[in-house]
Amino acid sequence: MTSQQNFGTHTFHTSFGKILALKENGVIKAKSIRYAKSERYQKPVPVEYSSSESIFSEKTPVCPQKISPLLERLIGKTEVEKFYADESPQFLTITRPEIFNENEKLPVVVWIHGGSYEVGCGDLPTSDPSVWVKEQNIIVVAVSYRLGLLGFLGGDEKRPPNLGLFDMIEALKWIKNNMGSFGGDPENITVFGQSSGGDAIAHLMISEGVENLFQRAIIQSAPLGFRNKRSRMSREFFQKTEFLKNEADPLKMTEGYSEFLPSLMKYGLKTSMPFCTQYGYSPLCSEEESLSKWKENAKKYDVLIGLNNDETAFYVKTAEEGLYTYLHEKILDVIVRKTTESIYEKPANIFARNYAQGGGNIYQFKIHSKLKNNYIGASHCIDLPLIFENETAWKTSQLLKDLPWEYIQENGKKLRSLWAEFARTGKISDDSERPEILEIRKI
Template identity: 75%
Template sequence: MTTQQDKSIYTFHTSFGTISALKENGVIKAKSIRYARSERFKKPRPLEYAETQEISDKTPVCPQNVSPLLDRLIQKTDVEQFEADESPQFLTITRPEHFNEKEKLPVIVWIHGGSYEIGCGDLPTSDPSVWVKEQHIVIVSVSYRLGLFGFLGGSEERPANLGLYDMIAALQWIKKYICDFGGDPENITLFGQSSGGDAIAHLMIAEETDDLFQRAIIHSAPLGFRINRQKMSHEFFLKTDILKDEPDALKMVAGYSNFLPSFRKYGLKTSMPFCTQYGYPPLCREEETVQNWKQNAKKYDVLIGSNQDETAFYVKTSQTGIYTYLPHRILNKIVRKTTESIYEKPAKDFAENLAAGGGNVYQFVIRSTLKNNYIGASHCVDLPLLFENKEAWQSAELLKDVPWEYIQENGKKLRALWAEFARTGAISENSERPEILKLRKV
């Protein structure tokens, strides 16, 4: 446990301005650096210099609804720790404390998940300190607009894909300034989980992203939800028009929830009502996506995969609905079928399309090797492996009956492999694999 005496202020003098950071636990962390500003439904405006920044106890987040499911499965949200900001373009840089000024360290950019609807880059459950210290890398955690503010549009007045534009602005900032923090601007790997992984797949074919990153690590991207969304998105866009001028952003967020039940007719994809939208800048039309991924395949080294029991997170822990009455063998079949259709097969197709385009691609599966693990290797189980933080994860129902030593042992090996990929774009056959991992070169 870190005491106040273990913490000290560190100052970065950069071409962007003076940035205050906190030195603790063997890392230096510059929190909540504003990389851009935006007005409602407008593109982000990059900043040319650092705004006056004090180290705050509160983390800025895009206005959002609290998720009872994530509260139960991962960590109870303490709303007092967060400050809602409709312009949430912030990033946090974590760097090793012990550092040679002549070094240029590999950079991993964390794009958080949360169905394009909830979360932020800088959470205790995605604290990269252990990974940074162990592997001597720089990790940048990015926050961006979500939900109505970032991922639902369809007109000049309310453009689509503004959250993607925020990510692009963050990557442009990182490319320009990360060398002042010891990072190598020519060795940048994007790492995203769930919708964060989906966003990265789309940044690979978006306009304005050339030379902004070299590699992609894509975890549990729900690529099975990306197609045939136009009709649902357009209906959602029209229904939420009455909310667009609501001055109170939190009321606006609470208001759209009333429309969600009417979208159940669109099937499983309604569990992710917000998403990237094809046919609007900076993306191509849906029918052009596969060809564009193939054309861009040689630009990026890609590591993509999922967990073996992704949907157990939702199916086996449900406290309402039909799932609560079904026997385990039926639940297991539902988990297998939905995991395969939403995550596994789309990831396999994605990887094989990139390989067909001449890309350097690896595919992985994370599985549980514990006998008494009811949920198994569910959605998000990869996060405590990479972002080891016992205090943040200890009450997570996701890890019920999973010994913390199991997380530590497998996580350390996984972090080493993923850092190796971020450094070189390859994973050696001789590198030690954790027992939970199946990995293949495509």
């Protein structure tokens, strides 16, 4: 067993090269490791072995993006000075327990962040896995990938779609090849994503080129109701942003596409997520083939899929202006229920039934709020502080303003234990303790 120190450095010796990591509060964190590089609108190219030591930057690299005022209210302020924009944002961060048995191979959880395929990155304070890693003796790898115009909108060979998916596949290849050097088990890899990150994972399961790269999937709050009948909207958005494709400054690109979003409103609710995976382009099958493809692949992956009971409540009930401000609470509750059902719940039910019919091992869950004075209930993203316990990072979140932090801690510890059990074994025992907020069943 290694000895624990509060602070210091550690060097990992890997087939990829030497990687410097930080020891901090019982974990070892290797930050911002570049797993691939890309030119604009090109597939990622894996990074070659380097004889020099890989040293992380003081600032965290992110794909160029616009700050989302809504997400800043929901989750918290972005300290922009701690990040720098990189058009080739293929980086990952590895968090491992400092104390562990050198002969043991730990289960590996790969975090695919959400953000509507438009914002975010893998390595944020609000998705810091340190508490989970220490508690459950697992390794968490957080992946960053291309977003928006650079990663999830395309329509021809010069601007191909799904480049962000190709980034994720390249990251999984790197993890498979190198995890042994960090004490991880390359044969026990679980991909774990929330919101668009969960949607991406569902699509990785039917992508070409992922054979044997992971064994399990945890899919939280995936907006699978937005995945269908998008081709006309994507084509129109692609054509309208054609003039931006050669803009030298990627930050100007992210500013430039916004003016066209109102013109897409005619396509309905899915306009709220203008970027997405696109069927009929590599590495995906056609939309018509997708359900049968999931059923066909069902025996390859253990799956845990679910949602929060009031997914859309934060957006509907805390809108600062517009129609929702003037509606009666009971009407708002109906809107929340209907939109949660159509975007998240019914599509997850269809996915789970279809997967079980294919012989897959699949569990389905729902998270509730049990506090009477919690006006918005179990809204989108409430699962994140439960898994990624970090009181300092979440202190400005309006999502949690009616929730005592002790409530998050108590329920979160039990939830983290169940999710880690699934990552280790692909099962959740009937005897395992459940948090009061959780419904879960094997399909």
